[in-house]
Amino acid sequence: MQRVVTAQLDLDLGASVDLIFQISAAQQVxxxxxxxxFTQGDRVYTPTEIVDQSGSRLHRLTGEPGRVEVRYEATVEGQMSTSRTSDLEAITYLRPSRYCQSDEVFSQARRQFKGLHGQDLIHAVSEFVATSTTYTPGLSHGTDSAVxxxxxxxxxxRDYAHVVIALLRAMDxxxxxxxxxxxxxxxxxFHAVAEAYFDGTWYVIDGTRLANRRSLVRIATGRDASDCAFLSYHGGYVGLKRLKVDAWVVPEEAAFEGLETLPEAADPALDDFVELVQLA
Incomplete structure (x- = not known):
């Protein structure tokens, strides 16, 4: 399966600012x-690339006052390579974090999902979050947590993902x-999902059910949204003047020529959310 992904950001900098982006496909993709x-008029910035322990690629540069334009495009083909999850990494993803307070939801999780394990637990948590939460753009805040x-x-x-993560961690x-x-x-x-670690493999949970999990392209991985922000900055004012993200599955000509429907792997309605799926 071939996918094309793009991102365009226009920033207004009020001073010299340390900029950190996470908008590129992860290292293992x-x-x-x-x-x-990264351009500013005739100037082209060369960022420093930093790769974290999970393969997320951070691009860092010092931007000067004025308008900075960021453009990203990639073509992805096939399956992502998987890497072994260390014991330390698994322990890290069991602990409470800033937006996923598994300790605070412990009692609720234990009552609601008592006796469930493995795939049954993953499905029950996914179903609960999908049916108990309403997708409401513009009404939540960047500081909102799972609680x-x-x-x-x-x-x-991001909110759906945080709730899924907190409940699963509370269930060990x-x-x-x-x-x-x-x-x-x-x-x-940009989209956010959760991943659950079961029987040595990470499986995707999308509580929003707004995307087909088979077509997703990984950008960044972490404890919660604080580890995966598409832009963070230090030292001055940054105004986000424009953000445009796009992603599509390239249709196979023989199968889809002349059709106006989405390729199957990009159609959310064709994702069986009971099935365990790894990030492709």
Missing amino acids: PVVSESLT TTLMTGQGVC MPARYTACFAPGLRPMD
């Missing part, structure tokens, strides 16, 4: 071609946050 540029979302019953993809199943490109997503944006 099978990228066929890729372009990432906040459980109380309000509303949020966006390692869980992590993944930022990704999501072909077929509406409204199109």
Whole structure:
């Protein structure tokens, strides 16, 4: 399966600012071609690339006052390579984190999912979050946590992922946050899902059910959204003037020529959310 992913950001800098981006496909993603540029008028910035322990690629530069344009495009082909999860990494994803307070939801999780393990637990948590939370763009805040979302019953993809992660960790199943490109997503944006660690493998849980899990392209992985922000900065004002994200599955000509429907792997309606799926 071939996918094309793009991101465009226009930033207004009020001073010299330390900028850190996480918008590129992760290191283990099978990228066929890729372009990432940072420009300011005639000036082209060359960022420093930093790869973290999970394969997330961070690009860091010092931007000067004015308008900075960021452009990213990549073509991805085939399955992502998998790496072994260490015992230390699994332990890290069992612990409470800033937005996934598994200790605070411990009692609720133990009552609600008592006796469930493995695939049954993953399915029950996914189903609970999908049916108890309403997708409401613009009403949640960047500081909202899993506890906040459980109380309000509303949020966006990051909020759904945080609730899934907190509940799974409370049930002693390692869980992590993944930022990704999501072909077929509406409204199109950077997307967030959770991953559950079961029987030596990470499986994707998308509580929003707005994207087909088979087509996702990993960007960053971490404990929660604080580890996976597409932009962080230090030292001055940064205004995000424009953000445009797109992702699509390249259709096979023989199968889809002349059709106006989404390729199967990009259609959220064709994802069986009971099935265990790894990030492709």
